[in-house]
Amino acid sequence: MKKYITILLTVLLCSCSNRRSFLIEIDNADGLTTSSSVYTNGLVIGKVEGFSISSRNSILVSISLNQQIKEVPLDSELKVINDGLLGGKAIVIVLGTSSRFINQSDTIDLRDNFEPMTSGDSEFEFLFMDKINKIDSILIELRRLNDNLEKRN
Template sequence: MSKEFKIGLITIIAGALLYYGFNFLRGSDLFAPSNRYYATYTNVSGLNVSNPVYFNGLPVGRVSGFKLVQDKGFIVVSIDIDEGLVIGKDASATLANDGLFGGKAVVLDVGKSQEKAEPGDTLASEMDGGMLSQFEPVADNLNTTITKLNDLLDQLNSTDIAGAVDTLKYSIGAITYKVNQLDVENTLTNVDDLLVSFKQRSEQMDGLLASSKLLVDSLNQVPLSETLSKVNESLDHVNKLLLAVQSDEGTLGKMLNNDSVYNNLNKLLVDLDELVIHFNNYPKDFMGPLGRKNKKLKGISQEGK
């Protein structure tokens, strides 16, 4: 056996042991029985042969190969999973980041279906950006904020800040001058008088409120229910009286509802009016026994004519 052959054999054995040991340290047992399944992805950047397959954080298999399907634009990934792991028909294989250095791994979800997936089946495939993808919205917002901050700084650079400061100083000085010219003492005196007047009005309002409270207490002491009962009885009597007046019963009802009573009363008033006129014109006709006799009644004879 030549020296070169021995070196080559040793190299092959060492490489095999190194490969096995590396995979063993990663949790993959090359000699454990496994079932092969497939998953399809559009991008497998960072995923290599022997990369782990995890289930709930536990390594249960490894990536065993790739196959490009160019006409359909995806890549078929072969994954070997431990034979003892039961996988349902609705299982899925998600391509996710494995650490912060760009490595990839397949995360397995065995599903809830009672029907088992057969070796050689293609599992539902998904892609997850992993932990780094959670920072993408923050990075976008931070980029937007930085852009707006740059725009603001550019506007400040193009603005005459010194002139704005001078204008502000001038405005403050003018306000101070106006305040110094105000008669602050008289203003405070007027405010004090106003507060005293307001206090007096408040005391008057207190007295008015006290009187109102007494009035309310007096009203509360009135037997309201008894008073309302008496008012209700009075209204009943009035209603009965009005009903009697509207009917033909009684003198007032007959006078209001019977025309004959009205006509008789009207005739009586006319006769009485004529009697008064006659008495006024010929009083001697009524002064018996000094008055005229019936045949000589002047008023009657003239009326007869």
């Protein structure tokens, strides 16, 4: 009986989730990991949940979006960007304007037209500059702490 109650509670908790999910089919998932971020307009809106291999020997990437994004228009663009200094990757969704939306558990085929963003793309520049600003803030704070320690001695 305990086993059935546990299974029932698990199913109920999973079905009450406010997250939307869908699959992206790509040829190369190099640098993407589970928990890689999904961004739109510089805001983290979800994460990569997992990977599998399709019947066509391409990679299926499971994306989960949080409740901030209600709908993703069908004409939205998805891109992989560099995320961080250690070679990690993230996915950027450039929201489109279509009145039709991606349905829950849809698969978006990006095998032939999927191009990683380059350093000239605005989303990449925004994320890169955000990281640089955080590093600068940390360095400023470390210098301030160092000055205070030197004054005490």
